[in-house]
Amino acid sequence: MMRTQHKPVRFVFFLFILFLFPFLPFFSVQSIEVGSIPQTVKDTYLPKGDRVTVEAWITGLEAPWSLVFLPDGRALVSERPGRIRLIKNGALASKPYAEPHMAAVGEGGLMGLAVHPKFPREPFVYAMHTYRDKDKLYNKVIRLKDEGDTASIDKVIIDGIAGGRYHDGGRIAFGPDGMLYITTGETFEGKLAQDLGSLNGKILRVTPDGLTPKDNPFRDSPIWSYGHRNPQGLAWHPVTQDLFISEHGPSGESLVFGNDEINIIEKGGNYGWPDVAAAVHQGAFIDPLIVWRKATPPSGIVFYRKGKLPHLEND
Numbered sequence: 001m002m003r004t005q006h007k008p009v010r011f012v013f014f015l016f017i018l019f020l021f022p023f024l025p026f027f028s029v030q031s032i033e034v035g036s037i038p039q040t041v042k043d044t045y046l047p048k049g050d051r052v053t054v055e056a057w058i059t060g061l062e063a064p065w066s067l068v069f070l071p072d073g074r075a076l077v078s079e080r081p082g083r084i085r086l087i088k089n090g091a092l093a094s095k096p097y098a099e100p101h102m103a104a105v106g107e108g109g110l111m112g113l114a115v116h117p118k119f120p121r122e123p124f125v126y127a128m129h130t131y132r133d134k135d136k137l138y139n140k141v142i143r144l145k146d147e148g149d150t151a152s153i154d155k156v157i158i159d160g161i162a163g164g165r166y167h168d169g170g171r172i173a174f175g176p177d178g179m180l181y182i183t184t185g186e187t188f189e190g191k192l193a194q195d196l197g198s199l200n201g202k203i204l205r206v207t208p209d210g211l212t213p214k215d216n217p218f219r220d221s222p223i224w225s226y227g228h229r230n231p232q233g234l235a236w237h238p239v240t241q242d243l244f245i246s247e248h249g250p251s252g253e254s255l256v257f258g259n260d261e262i263n264i265i266e267k268g269g270n271y272g273w274p275d276v277a278a279a280v281h282q283g284a285f286i287d288p289l290i291v292w293r294k295a296t297p298p299s300g301i302v303f304y305r306k307g308k309l310p311h312l313e314n315d
């Protein structure tokens with residue numbers, strides 16, 4: 001009687017496990033409670049009536065991430081591989097404005113830019129980027145001094161933010177209060193978002209010199225809010241001054257997908273990740289303002305007051 005050979009099957013199963021191993025963080029055993037969709041209005045992607053034409057303004061960029069404008073008409077754009085590019089008189093300068101020493105890995109690299117609110121009296125530009133120290137990745141925010149067509153590194157504003165191939169956050173912006181706000185992702189380590197000893201999965205708030213404001217919610221900590229997965233956009237409501245953020249929802253953790261969010265940030269607020277996604281109506285967590293059940297990963301956000309697109313005014 002011929003015996004059945006199982007070795008090829010075992011070999012294929014072994015290869016299957018090896019294939020899945022890098023993706024195991026997506027399928028963590030932690031249970032995520034998925035709540036409801038809070039909003040009752042539908043998205044409007046294009047204004048009704050006026051036709052919108054999109055034109056290329058600047059070409060020749062590699063993975064542009066952030067765009068900021070200086071009061072004198074110049075503009076700066078970060079390229080994720082590691083260059084800050086200068087746009088002057090409507091043209092892209094051939095020489096980089098600055099090239100910080102950094103590491104472009106996965107979603108990490110050169111990310112957010114911000115301009116000092118008192119520029120040019122305070123001639124500083126801020127940048128967030130990933131870097132490698134031995135075998136580990138980190139993120140930090142640096143300050144550069146504007147020197148016309150180039151800039152030099154002035155100081156490190158904040159360091160010690162864990163980095164990763166995914167979920168680095170990376171948006172930085174000055175608020176109406178003159179403080180610098182920084183979004184950080186949890187680098188696919190969901191537990192970091194609830195850990196007040198970690199700077200990851202947070203909205204951070206520091207002074208323009210990198211100091212911790214005395215009115216921050218947690219003593220001697222730059223943390224402003226926590227429980228975030230991968231916050232991407234920052235914008236302040238022009239009337240209420242409330243801080244809005246856009247945030248990416250799950251992409252497979254505990255087999256949960258979608259549920260991208262728009263949140264209004266409260267001082268010291270806990271936004272629930274990785275315990276919850278969407279609106280769960282629990283007192284311990286702050287529910288999002290808007291949820292997209294289907295993955296619609298939002299990045300930068302802005303409030304549009306008035307201008308050439310009247311149908312978008314006050315949106």
